[in-house]
Amino acid sequence: MMILVIAGKELRTLFLSPLAWVILAVVQLILAYLFLSQIDFFLQIQSRLAGLEEAPGITEIIVAPLFGNAAVVLLLVVPMLTMRLVSDERRNRTLSLMFSAPLAMTEIILGKFLGLMAFLLVMLAMIAAMPLALLAGGTLDLGVLASSLLGLLLLLGSFTAIGLFMSTLTSQPTIAAVSTFGVLLLLWILDWAGSGRGGEASTVFGYLSILRHYEPLLKGVFNSADIVYYLLLMLTFLVLSIRRLDAERLLGR
Amino acid sequence: MNDSSLVRVEQLYRYYGPLCAVNNISFEMGRGEVLGFLGPNGAGKSTTMQMISGNLAPSAGRILIHGVDILDHPREAKVHLGYLPEQPPLYRELTVDEYLAYCARLNRIPRAQRHGAVDAAKSRCGLTEVGRRLIGNLSKGFQQRVGIAQAIIHNPAVIILDEPTVGLDPIQIREIRTLIHELSREHSIILSTHILPEVQTICDRVIIINQGKLVLNDTLAGLQRRMEGSSLLVAFRHPPAPALLESMPGVEDIEILEAGRFRIYHGDSADPAEAIVDRSVAEGWGLYELTPQRLSLEQVFIQITQARPVEGEAAA
Structure with a gap:
């Protein structure tokens, strides 16, 4: 209940600032451009595809790249949204409002997490609207679309959890944004290490890579290990955030 | 308990x-x-x-x-508990009404009473007129009032x-x-x-x-x-020997300020003012000034806070 109160307030404040609107607009603009160029590409090769056996369908050619690109764009955007979650409140000394209210730290952190997730759901709906528009003139593999959406949702959840934790560490939003971006990018490219040689290290890094668990979902492969990976990632960083705020109360810094 | x-x-x-x-x-x-x-x-x-x-x-x-x-x-x-920290925890981008409603929710005031609680806090802190204004645009005095309203909203x-x-x-x-x-x-x-x-x-x-x-x-x-306080300021035209003053009942210590002027310290219970006047009249000391010394709160404060010698750890 209190979680929803905090989440609602976060969502409202987001829309009070121009930042949220600008981000929605810019992301939509870029993804729409990529989406349209992908359609263009599909129209060009359509005649050749007709001749192939087991030709890739419209979903493989348009939806998968769209969601792949969306992930990259959002990797850049989410740190800008998460940066102010806690650090801004710390800088403006408004944290004490929540600390003095009868609230648990868990409620504060989950409220902030869900508030931003609600905003990202709006973004997700806008992204999903683009491929869904193709239903007007063709058919889509809705299963693949659903698993892609799920993948992007989990990815965004992980981004948000990591960004939220980084935001609890500092009172400077910019530092939170840069460090979040650094961590996300590192997780993204982690599997590049030793990818040429194979071996033990590359398997571990590959397993930790955030991208490796996203790609199967874009192809419509639903592997519960991938889901669990994202859920664990979110849980870890949410727990770390709660611990961090608790430490602030205990240590006073 | x-x-x-x-x-x-x-x-x-x-x-x-x-x-x-x-x-x-x-x-x-x-x-x-x-x-x-x-x-x-x-x-x-x-x-x-x-x-x-x-x-x-x-x-x-x-x-x-x-x-x-x-x-x-x-x-x-x-x-x-209601708490107003040194810097009031205000969200500048919200209006006073929105902010107080949020505080009411944070403090688990049931929905039915929320509106009344916000109105009561506003009227007590003189905020009724500015309910629809953004907190960031209010003067510092009003912001402080909003801070207090936030602290009393859950009564x-x-x-x-x-x-x-x-x-x-x-x-x-x-x-x-x-x-x-x-x-x-x-x-x-x-x-x-x-x-x-x-x-x-x-x-x-x-x-x-x-x-x-x-x-x-x-x-x-x-x-x-x-x-x-516990001291008298006295001045005589023909001052007696300080030892004589010191020996009077109730007097604990005297301090010679200048020729004929003394500060007389006495205990909390006994006030020697009357005795000094009587003796002065009887023996012709020529008392022309007698002032009970009253400490200001500042002095008491400074006395108390500086009474303890500064310890080594405080030097940092």
């Missing part, structure tokens, strides 16, 4: 690394009292208030609010105000003081300040903290008695 004590602080300690910010502070506060927290900057006032409000965990000690331990049951204890038994008048102009200060005075009819208030006259006008009881230690815990009447 004593029913009359609303806030009970027992042997509170707080360390920041090796620095001891609060050192063994204990006190009790009754219902309806206004408690003034005094002390020089950096004495540990804010740290103590942060701990009482549950924003900061003490290194050692116990805090009971309404008989509930704030460390063991923070949620139950915080229901009885807590104890209100903690950390330097509520700092940075305001004299008129605003007077308004805030009037507001605090009105609030004290229904709430117990802990108030920190380093403006001394403020204490005299608002508080029932005074606690002075210096270098993290509690150096005075007295009622305002007791403090006033201290201020009455």
Whole structure:
């Protein structure tokens, strides 16, 4: 209940600032451009595809790249949204409002997490609207679309959890944004290490890579290990955030 | 558990690394009292208030609010607490109404009473006119009022105000003081300040903290008695021998200021003024000045806070 109160307030404040609107607009603009160029590409090769056996369908050619690109764009955007979650409140000394209210730290952190997730759901709906528009003139593999959406949702959840934790560490939003971006990018490219040689290290890094668990979902492969990976990632960083705020109360810094 | 004590602080300690910010502070506060927290900057006032409000965990000690331990049951204890930190926790992008409604929700006021609670807090703090304005656009005095409104919205038994008048102009200060005075009819208030006259006008009881230690815990009447002091300033045309004055009943010590002028220190109980006048008349000392010395609160404060020798650790 209190979680929803905090989440609602976060969502409202987001829309009070121009930042949220600008981000929605810019992301939509870029993804729409990529989406349209992908359609263009599909129209060009359509005649050749007709001749192939087991030709890739419209979903493989348009939806998968769209969601792949969306992930990259959002990797850049989410740190800008998460940066102010806690650090801004710390800088403006408004944290004490929540600390003095009868609230648990868990409620504060989950409220902030869900508030931003609600905003990202709006973004997700806008992204999903683009491929869904193709239903007007063709058919889509809705299963693949659903698993892609799920993948992007989990990815965004992980981004948000990591960004939220980084935001609890500092009172400077910019530092939170840069460090979040650094961590996300590192997780993204982690599997590049030793990818040429194979071996033990590359398997571990590959397993930790955030991208490796996203790609199967874009192809419509639903592997519960991938889901669990994202859920664990979110849980870890949410727990770390709660611990961090608790430490602030205990240590006073 | 004593029913009359609303806030009970027992042997509170707080360390920041090796620095001891609060050192063994204990006190009790009754219902309806206004408690003034005094002390020089950096004495540990804010740290103590942060701990009482549950924003900061003490290194050692116990805090009971309404008989509930704030460390063991923070949620139950915080229901009885309203806290205004040094810098009011305001969201500048919200309007006063939106902000107070959010505070009401945070403090778990049921939906049906929320609107009434917001209206009541607004009218008590004189915010009715500015309900639809953005907090960021309000003057500092009004922002402070919003901060106080936030602290009283759930009608807590104890209100903690950390330097509520700092940075305001004299008129605003007077308004805030009037507001605090009105609030004290229904709430117990802990108030920190380093403006001394403020204490005299608002508080029932005074606690002075210096270098993290509690150096005075007295009622305002007791403090006033201290201020009455225990010395007389006298001047004679034909001064007697100082030894003779010193031997008079009630006189503890004398200080020779200049020719014929003395400061006479006496005990709290015996006032030798009358005896001195009688002797002067009888023996022709030519008494032409006799003034009971009254200390200002400033002097008492300085006396108390500087009485303890500065210890080595405070040099940093």
